[in-house]
Amino acid sequence: MKNKANAKSNTHSQFATANATPKIVKKYVFANADKQEKNKVLKTNPKQMSQHPLRTQIEEIVTLSDAEFDRVLGHFQEKTFKKHQIVLHQGDYASFDFFVVKGLMRVSRVDPDGKEHILQFGMENWWITDAEAFHHQTKSTLTVDCLEDTKTLSLTLENKEKLSKEMPKMQTFFLKKTTNGYIALQKRILCFLSSNANDRYHNLLSLYPGLMQRVPKAMIASYLGVTRETLSRLTKVES
Known part of the structure; x- marks a missing residue:
């Protein structure tokens, strides 16, 4: 037993x-x-790494090794959005600066009369956010939404500052991009002050190649500050 x-x-x-x-x-x-x-954003094979759009843009200003770029990617979050999705509402805090990998976004504001004003479009390889709200960590006065299904690499202010501190190369890159952004904004303001609608239209074609085929003409008119009838005349002359 x-x-x-x-x-x-x-x-x-x-x-x-x-x-x-x-x-x-x-x-x-x-x-x-x-x-x-x-960690899916952090793991990139060597071939993908060398062809990555973010790396291509960074290396227009500074050069990175594979290890350095892998370290840079570690500070970003990969985020995907659907067409018409709002990623930043007016009145919300701007948590991210978005690098557009694929797709199309815009920054806009609706005035008290209900009229929409488009400040910026964000195509592939553009950075887009409410810059003031992002850098000051205050509530946004603008809206950021997607005009197409969009894939982004998103960076918080904390990670941007951390990356700049850890890698002086990236501090140089961010400073250069910020400077270029200020210059572009100044040119846009001067364009509105001193240029006619035809000049503004051609400036848009130069700044956003292919945009006319991707968005409704009403949005183009809003960006240019003209009526749809004026835009129609401009496009007819161009064709």
Whole structure:
């Protein structure tokens, strides 16, 4: 009887051990899956890394090694949005600066009379946000939404400052991009002050190649500050 009891005990022990192992393995597998999902932006093979649009833009200003670019990517979050999705509402805090990998976004504001004013479009390789709200961490006075399904690399102010501190090259890059942004804004203001509608239209064609085929003419008219009838005349002359 004693031998049978021992045999039965050993059988239960082996059965319990056999059943315990899959639970540990299962937990380990899920833990690793979660980790891989969390770090999916950070893992890029060498060929993809060299052709990455963000790296291409950065290296117009500074040069990065593969290891340095991998480190840069680690500060970004990959975010995808659907067409018509609002990513920043007027009155909300601007948590991210968006680098557009694929798609099309815009920055706009609706005045008290309900009229929409478009300040900026964000095509591939553009950065887009409410700059004042982002850098001052205040509530946005603008709206940012998607005109197409859009894939972005999104950067928080905390990570931008951290990256600039850790990598002087990136501080140089961000400073240069900010300076270029100020220059572009100044040109846009001067264009409105001193140029006619035809000049503004040609400036838009130069700044946003292919945009006319991607958005309704009403949006183009809003950006240019002209009526749709005026825009129609401009496009007819161009054709």
